[in-house]
Amino acid sequence: MIFSFGEKVKRLHNELEQFMVEQVYPAEAIYEQQLNEQATRWSDVPPVMEELKAKARQRGLWNLFLPDSELGGGLTNLEYAPLCEWMGRSIIGPEVFNCNAPDTGNMEVLERYGTEEQKKRWLEPLLKGEIRSCFSMTEPDVASSDATNIEASIIRDGAEYVINGRKWWSSGAGDPRCKIAIVMGKTNPDAPRHEQQSMILVPLHTKGVKIERMLPVFGYDHAPHGHGELTFTDVRVPASNILLGEGKGFAIAQGRLGPGRIHHCMRLIGAAERALEILCKRVRDREAFGKRLAEQGVIGEWIAESRVEIEQARLLTLKAAYMMDTVGNKEAKAEIAMIKIVAPSMALKVIDRAIQALGGAGVSGDYPLAAHWANARTLRLADGPDEVHKAQLAKLELRKYSERGREITNV
Known part of the structure; x- marks a missing residue:
């Protein structure tokens, strides 16, 4: 590479x-x-x-x-x-x-x-930055880290689909420019486990769609973007709004989350770099107990550890990106899982050290550190919690050592 x-x-x-x-x-x-x-x-x-x-x-x-x-x-x-x-x-x-x-x-x-119609109506204005969108998959009443648990219903009724359910953490729903939601729900509970779900396009102005509340993250409302809890009550949309067809929701979700996960990791590396930059500039200019903070031994350790951890995460992210480009997202799933485990935890550690070095300024709004820390902490959950990625990674690793190709499934 x-x-x-x-x-x-x-x-x-x-x-x-x-x-x-x-x-x-x-x-x-x-x-x-x-x-x-x-x-x-x-x-x-x-x-x-x-x-x-x-x-x-x-x-x-x-x-x-x-x-x-x-x-x-x-x-x-x-x-x-x-x-x-x-x-x-x-x-x-x-x-x-x-x-x-x-x-x-x-x-x-x-x-x-x-479809071409869907692209013209929604993709084109999104690409122009004229509108915003949200993704409604997570639900408050089920463990949504397992997407097959999703209970919202998407039922065909003639030329329409009827959607009922409650979603939360629909990021972007509060934005006044948010016009469209991609909603995941079940079209056939009796189908094989990974073919029960579908995704459908639901304009936010449709009758029966209600934003119940906006959810803060560690006190940050992230306005005007925000994270909404939405209810869908007998919401009717044309059957042509279905994406790819019934039963394809889980497959679309897997395809969507691969690039999404690596983008989060790329951004987290940037947040960590800025935190380290702020730390280094601060400790060069301030004194405590008769010498500059930069000359305090523990500060030097924080700086060195942060540089090592950032570089490790960056190299692993670049490898995952290279794999996605050369062998595809499916073959790169182990590398994607690895970076999703590593990058948020790395960013949290680096940002936390910067906060500690800045003292009261670190937790204030005068610096971006507290906001970046809150964002990084959510990313140990978003797009799959650490534990799910670790379980998948362990399974993939153990599979290499299974006897006669027998898959090891109980991890």
Whole structure:
């Protein structure tokens, strides 16, 4: 494996790094100020975000996440990795470049599995950054880490489907620009376990769709994006809104979550890099007990450990991206599981050290560390908790040693 990049990627990397430092970092405080000046934090999008998006699009820093497609940046997963990492240095960064979750995953689903009609109605405005979307899979009443537990129903009734169920952690649902939800539910409870589920497109303005509440994360509401708890009560949509066909929901979910997981890991590496940068700058300038913090032995250990852990996570992420590009997501499932286990925990450790070094400033809103820590902690759960990935990884490893090819299933 050779992790080298061509001139196009190097150019994009330099331009994106410059844009982040000159445009995005200074806009972070402005974004929060404009958000707080609104009638409610959910009523509109801070104007600075749309200004940044226009500038990014003008410079060609747009839709870089979508590989092997004329609709996106045309980059491989490996080529996208260093760019996504830089976006992840800022909480608002990914949206500036139209590379934010869950829209990236939803756009990939529509691009891969959508009909021409579905693409025209929903994918095109998403790619233009004109609307937002949410992904409604997780449910409060079942252990949703096992997607086959999903209980929401999607029942065919003539030329329509009727949806009933309760979802939560539908990220993006609170955004005033959110117009479409991809909803996962059961179309046939009697089918084989992994063929019971389907995915369907549900416009959020449809009768029977209700946002019950927005869910904070460690006190952060993430407005105007947010994470919604939604109810679907006798919601009717055309049968043409089904994605790929009945019984394909689990397969679509697996295809969607692979790229989504690696994108999260790329962004987490960026968050960890920024945390280490903040730590190093801070300890060089402040003194305690007669010497600079940088000269305190424990601080040096934190810096060294952080650099090692970031590099390890980055190399593992690049390997997973390389595997996805060369042998496909299915064959790279072990590598994807590994990075999803490693990256969030690594970011939490690095960010926590930075918070500790900054003291009271670290937990304040004056620095992005607390927000990044809260985001990283959620990613030990989102797109599958650590324990699920570890169980899958152990099973794959043990399978190498099974007798006569017999699969080991009880892990």
